[in-house]
Structure formats: C-alpha cells, structure tokens
Amino acid sequence: MTAPSAAGRPAASGPAPDTAPGPGYAFDNDSVHAAEQHGCLAAAYDTPTTAHLERTGVGPGWHCLEIGAGQGSVAAWLARRVAPSGRVVATDIKPGRIPAVPGLVVLRHDIVRDPLPERAYDLVHARLVLSHLPERRAVLARLLRTLRPGGRIQVDEFDSTHYAALLPADPDSRDLYARFHQAKLSALRASGGEPAWGRDAAADLCAAGFTEVEPVAHTEVWTADSPGARLQAHHTRHLRDRLVAAGMTDDELARVRHLMADPGFRAASCVFYTVQGRRSAD
C-alpha cells in the first residue's frame, strides 16, 4: 500500500465545481455537497452497519481495513473497538474527510489498482463503495486475498431500484418521484456504477470464494425529516449535472426537493443489504 497521506486533508481552496457527467465515481469528496452526503449516510446507516460489525466479534487487537471510508465514521468506530492493541487502515481515493483518530491509519488508496498486502487483515469492511466500481468482482478477489485465513468481510450496499412514493398519493408526485429515481439509476450506470448491486453482492461474494456468506436486508419508510429522505434531496444537488444529462430539468429537481420536505411525504426506502462472509481457514 502507499504511504500514509498527509495530503489527505480537506482542500484549503474554495468550493470545487459540481461533478461533470462522465465515467468514474459519480460523487466527489471535494464537492461542496460532500459533507451533506456523508452526514446523511452516517445518520441513516451507521447504526445498522456497526450493529452488524459487532456480530463479527471485532474487538481489541484486530487488524481491520475500511475501504472508501468517506468521512470515516465507521473507521473511527472500528478504531475505538480494536483499541488499544489493534489497528484500522482507512482508505479512500480522496481521504481528506477521514478524521485523525488514535489507532487509525489513513491512506490515499485506490482499491482497484493500488497494492494490497496479502493475509493481512482480520476484518475488511466496505459500505457503498463497490457498487460504484465496474471492477467490483475483481476487487472482491483482492479482498479475499488481503484477509488472513478465517478473516471476515462485511459489505453494505443498496438496491436503489426499490423505491416508491407512498404519500402524497397524487399521480403527479408519484410520477415525478419515479422519474427522479429512473434518472438517478441512469446517471449512476453512466458513471460505471450498478445501483442495484446490493441484490447481487451475496452471490458475488460466493463466486469470489468467500464462505459462510449471509445477506441481511433492511428497509424502512422515509419521512421528510429522515436522513434517507434528506439524502434523496441531497442527490438533486450533488448529482445535478448528471441528473440533467439523464433528462431531468432544474425545475423538476426543485419540485423533488419540495416533495421530500413535505411533512406528509412517505416513501419506501431503497433496500440496504449487509452481506457478511469469511475467508476459509487454510
């Protein structure tokens, strides 16, 4: 792996421009919208994520790898968990939002192509990263090799094709919400991602050679004040250029934000899959 990156701090200069459409990771940790994105993800998903991580038995002395750590809330939780003798390596292509925490090593690292040590970790975790990578199956093979025999993996991913506006029930709102989600699916696929990959993650872990693979599905109903609904409104900003390229207008995106802020709004969440597995003991 590359050396710890002191360059991985937030950019000192002004706000980065919005992401332009094109292949490559659809979001951008340097965007002015990134803090909102990572805040929503932590608020919505850190509780289920860490509850499942607890089931692996992670504790003092473990060596863990957190891939695509984002703002590092899960990595920091792991670092507290493995203290005082353990170690957590938190990686990201743009690691500037990962906090400096005792026991946490922060690396600027591309999980697709940068070196990865073999038989090094007791636990590997990746949330909402692999679905963005066209090379995700090859990455799973790398993750298997970076685990020590008997080591554990947890992958958390969406199936974003599961959506529905439940209330308000007027046809215009339901149609607008459906068109927004269809445009988002198109935009994410145009960037090389697969926003339905959560449903394939367990099968792909098996195909990569992991054993004891177990998927768990989590859904909820989003209300206007829920982090899940705030994340959808956030997408209208962070993915604005990509959504416009996929056929939405700025007026429609403003109407989506208005809908998400309606106290009467209810929507079925996407499915959040947590998949655990392990590398078999030699």
Ligand SMILES: C[S@@+](CC[C@H](N)C(=O)[O-])C[C@H]1O[C@@H](n2cnc3c(N)ncnc32)[C@H](O)[C@@H]1O
């Ligand atoms: C949707 S965010 C999820 C962040 C965090 N895992 C979470 O769930 O809160 C995806 C993260 O993966 C990072 N990422 C994207 N491509 C990557 C790659 N090839 N290698 C490592 N990290 C990557 C992004 O920079 C971003 O921080």
